[in-house]
Amino acid sequence: MDMRLPPHGGAKLSVVDMHTGGEPLRIIVSGYPEVKGHTLLSKRRYARQHLDHLRRALMLEPRGHYDMYGALVVASELPDAHLGVLFMHNEGYSTMCGHAVIALGRFAVDYGLVKEPRSPETPVNIHCPCGLVRAFVEYADGKTGAVRFLSVPAFVFATDVTVAVEGFGNVTVDISYGGAFYAIVDARRFGLDVSESRTRDLVDAATAVTKAVKLQVKLRHPLSDDLAFLYGTILTDGKEEFSSDATANVCVFAEAQVDRSPTGSGVTARVALQYRRGQIQLKQSRTFRSGATGSQFTGKAVEETTCGDFKAVVVEVAGAAFYTGASCFVQETEDRLKDGFVLK
Numbered sequence: 001m002d003m004r005l006p007p008h009g010g011a012k013l014s015v016v017d018m019h020t021g022g023e024p025l026r027i028i029v030s031g032y033p034e035v036k037g038h039t040l041l042s043k044r045r046y047a048r049q050h051l052d053h054l055r056r057a058l059m060l061e062p063r064g065h066y067d068m069y070g071a072l073v074v075a076s077e078l079p080d081a082h083l084g085v086l087f088m089h090n091e092g093y094s095t096m097c098g099h100a101v102i103a104l105g106r107f108a109v110d111y112g113l114v115k116e117p118r119s120p121e122t123p124v125n126i127h128c129p130c131g132l133v134r135a136f137v138e139y140a141d142g143k144t145g146a147v148r149f150l151s152v153p154a155f156v157f158a159t160d161v162t163v164a165v166e167g168f169g170n171v172t173v174d175i176s177y178g179g180a181f182y183a184i185v186d187a188r189r190f191g192l193d194v195s196e197s198r199t200r201d202l203v204d205a206a207t208a209v210t211k212a213v214k215l216q217v218k219l220r221h222p223l224s225d226d227l228a229f230l231y232g233t234i235l236t237d238g239k240e241e242f243s244s245d246a247t248a249n250v251c252v253f254a255e256a257q258v259d260r261s262p263t264g265s266g267v268t269a270r271v272a273l274q275y276r277r278g279q280i281q282l283k284q285s286r287t288f289r290s291g292a293t294g295s296q297f298t299g300k301a302v303e304e305t306t307c308g309d310f311k312a313v314v315v316e317v318a319g320a321a322f323y324t325g326a327s328c329f330v331q332e333t334e335d336r337l338k339d340g341f342v343l344k
């Protein structure tokens with residue numbers, strides 16, 4: 001059967017779908033108008049102000065779902081970057097996304113965004129809103145494989161911050177930055193287990209923490225105010241001391257969205273925190289497991305550095321992504337629900 005759409009008109013958007021450790025990534029390859037702005041951060045602001053109907057159409061139902069994640073490839077102003085990217089989710093636009101970087105690394109090589117692939121690894125420089133992220137894509141016999149990336153400098157913003165959390169009383173959290181800011185707290189504080197508890201209970205606890213931190217703690221990023229917001233809360237199994245066993249976590253970000261993967265930017269933030277506490281040494285690799293799906297990333301601190309006035313580390317995260325399909329979506333003018341909707 002001919003799979004083309006009927007010639008009834010309407011705006012068309014083409015995507016390539018992948019997943020990394022179970023977390024979806026919808027890469028938008030055509031159909032978007034020009035995203036204006038001289039810098040990636042100004043393009044992010046432009047997309048939020050002028051093109052948000054397209055994010056909703058592609059992330060939400062009926063084309064997406066509550067936990068869909070997307071990436072729009074755009075031009076970067078950085079001479080070293082092979083591509084720039086804007087990340088999107090159920091509520092808006094994030095500043096960093098490790099699972100997306102892993103998928104985009106493969107995508108960039110497979111779709112010719114990098115001109116001369118090299119074995120055993122092809123470098124792919126991806127300009128994310130938080131800065132330049134250097135990915136390395138396994139490449140052999142014309143095939144792409146696993147991906148590792150060196151993220152932007154990661155730093156601990158504050159440790160042992162006590163906030164009043166609705167329904168849970170006073171809760172002490174750490175706040176760490178891995179391209180996005182996270183509150184990090186042991187799930188056992190809420191009587192929960194990140195691998196065994198019901199997702200709904202984990203989401204409720206994490207969302208209450210996020211709400212409290214947003215209201216009670218003022219974040220600051222030395223490079224840009226656009227980066228200074230709390231992206232979500234990571235509930236952990238509390239196994240912070242270095243071990244060859246995996247440590248599990250669940251990340252609840254944006255509008256109560258649940259990451260199926262171990263969260264690349266979350267792993268980065270957790271490694272920065274563990275390094276700061278002396279629980280992990282430079283170049284010591286740890287395995288991080290998603291409490292949601294059991295999928296794994298590895299993470300290690302590779303170098304000390306700074307980010308403005310913060311002591312920071314460069315963290316390397318590694319994982320694997322897979323293709324799931326390619327689609328051409330249409331928005332028919334008469335469709336009342338063409339711009340997407342959410343059903344909670």
Ligand SMILES: O=C(O)[C@H]1NCC[C@@H]1O
Pocket residue numbers: 023069094096097098099100251253259261262263264265266
């Ligand atoms: O892997 C990550 O970093 C992302 N996954 C969804 C939420 C984060 O942006």
